Amino acid sequence: MNPFKFGTIVENEFFTDRKxxxxxxxxxxxxxxxxxxxxxxxxxxSSLVQKVLSEQNRP
Ligand SMILES: Nc1ncnc2c1ncn2[C@@H]1O[C@H](COP(=O)(O)OP(=O)(O)OP(=O)(O)O)[C@@H](O)[C@H]1O
Ligand SMILES: [Mg+2]
Structure with a gap:
C-alpha cells in the first residue's frame, strides 16, 4: 500500500511534521x-489549517 496520499488535504497518519x-x-x-x-x-x-482547527475545537 502507498504510504503517501496526494491531491487532497491530509489528516491523521498522512499528516507529518509541521510542528x-x-x-x-x-x-x-x-x-x-x-x-x-x-x-x-x-x-x-490547507492541511495545516485543518489540523490546527480540528485540535482547537473551533469552526
Ligand atoms: N503535513 C503534511 N504531511 C504529508 N504530506 C503533506 C502535508 N501537507 C501537505 N502534504 C501533501 O501535499 C499535498 C497538498 O496539500 P494541501 O492541499 O494541504 O496544500 P495547499 O498548499 O493547500 O495546496 P493548494 O495551493 O493547491 O491549495 C497533499 O495532498 C499531500 O500529498
Ligand atoms: Mg489549499
Missing part, C-alpha cells in the same frame, strides 16, 4: 490575530 508551524498558528489564533498563509501550490496550507 513549529502548528504551534505558531495556534498562538496566532489564541491571540485573535489575523494570519495569511502564502506558499506555492500544494505546499500544505
Amino acid at each position: 513549529e508551524e502548528c504551534q505558531m498558528l495556534k498562538q496566532k489564533l489564541d491571540s485573535e490575530n489575523h494570519i495569511v498563509l502564502i506558499s506555492p501550490r500544494r505546499f500544505g496550507k
